[in-house]
Amino acid sequence: MIEIEEITKKYQDKIAVDRLSFTVRPGVVTGFLGPNGAGKSTTMRMILGLDRPTSGRIRIDGRDYRDAASPLCKVGALLEAKAVHPGRSAYDHLRALAATHAIPASRIDEVVDLVGLSSAARRRAGGFSLGMSQRLGIAAALLGDPEIVMLDEPMNGLDPDGIRWIRDLLSDLAREGRTVFISSHLMNEMAVTAEHLVIIGKGRLIADTSMKELTARASGSRVRVRSPHAGQLVSLLSGPDVSMTYHNSDRELLVVAGLSAREIGERAFEARYVVHELTPVTASLEEAFMELTHGSLEYSTGQLLGDRSAA
Numbered sequence: 001m002i003e004i005e006e007i008t009k010k011y012q013d014k015i016a017v018d019r020l021s022f023t024v025r026p027g028v029v030t031g032f033l034g035p036n037g038a039g040k041s042t043t044m045r046m047i048l049g050l051d052r053p054t055s056g057r058i059r060i061d062g063r064d065y066r067d068a069a070s071p072l073c074k075v076g077a078l079l080e081a082k083a084v085h086p087g088r089s090a091y092d093h094l095r096a097l098a099a100t101h102a103i104p105a106s107r108i109d110e111v112v113d114l115v116g117l118s119s120a121a122r123r124r125a126g127g128f129s130l131g132m133s134q135r136l137g138i139a140a141a142l143l144g145d146p147e148i149v150m151l152d153e154p155m156n157g158l159d160p161d162g163i164r165w166i167r168d169l170l171s172d173l174a175r176e177g178r179t180v181f182i183s184s185h186l187m188n189e190m191a192v193t194a195e196h197l198v199i200i201g202k203g204r205l206i207a208d209t210s211m212k213e214l215t216a217r218a219s220g221s222r223v224r225v226r227s228p229h230a231g232q233l234v235s236l237l238s239g240p241d242v243s244m245t246y247h248n249s250d251r252e253l254l255v256v257a258g259l260s261a262r263e264i265g266e267r268a269f270e271a272r273y274v275v276h277e278l279t280p281v282t283a284s285l286e287e288a289f290m291e292l293t294h295g296s297l298e299y300s301t302g303q304l305l306g307d308r309s310a311a
């Protein structure tokens, strides 16, 4: 378990992380989301003890990470895939890491196999593609068979096969009871990989919620209605708290907010209008994310324009 309590990180005048608190629990994959510059990498570096919070406290299974006797076996992390000596082979890179923790050579073979690098393990890591470097970084993170796995943008550079592979790997690790914490910009991938989400913007917590709750909350009560009487339904359903989107390109389709599918169906039935579709709309993670982080973007287009007009 990772417990973050009120951490703040300042770089001179810049507040990168601002009184952030959340807990990452074992047994589920937790996604860490936020727009560029939100403070994700800074938070991950602080969890690993690579950066010190200006204030606040981080505990790993109840203790400071720096107190752990064998850090690689406690937390396996991938922060920067390209941070590997370019002249070393993948195998030698892992062997050097293993030596610091008395990890046997058999474990190196296991992780190399697990990440699908067996045929490339003797090649220089400097010549690796981003996808291969990611696999090597993940192998290094898993080397100590850690209870906690923390990966910064692990899907970066992976092809669709690679993404599916990492998705399955992360679910397996969580199912084994490990704590799995991953950041990603790929919303749609996060939607099918993470069960729980921590969303930050400008260093602050925006949401700490399950994927299901988040998309349900963002979807509101929109309903897709398909009917040959869509025009008449607009008049029938209109009311003070109801808004409707009528598509010029598809005259049978209506999207209604403010009424449930049940209410719409009953009213249409009473007025004897045929309805071919009544679908409650669930927001995609991307839509939910945009809705939540709107206003938390460090460099949004609107903000840039605003800054210019003020100058």
Ligand SMILES: Nc1ncnc2c1ncn2[C@@H]1O[C@H](COP(=O)(O)OP(=O)(O)OP(=O)(O)O)[C@@H](O)[C@H]1O
Binding pocket: 011, 014, 015, 016, 034, 035, 036, 037, 038, 039, 040, 041, 042, 043, 298
């Ligand atoms: N060493 C540093 N010195 C000064 N400012 C920094 C430093 N590291 C990070 N920052 C600033 O802190 C803020 C958070 O950066 P961070 O890299 O943690 O964000 P992020 O969410 O990981 O972004 P991205 O998704 O773009 O990687 C940014 O405004 C960044 O410019």
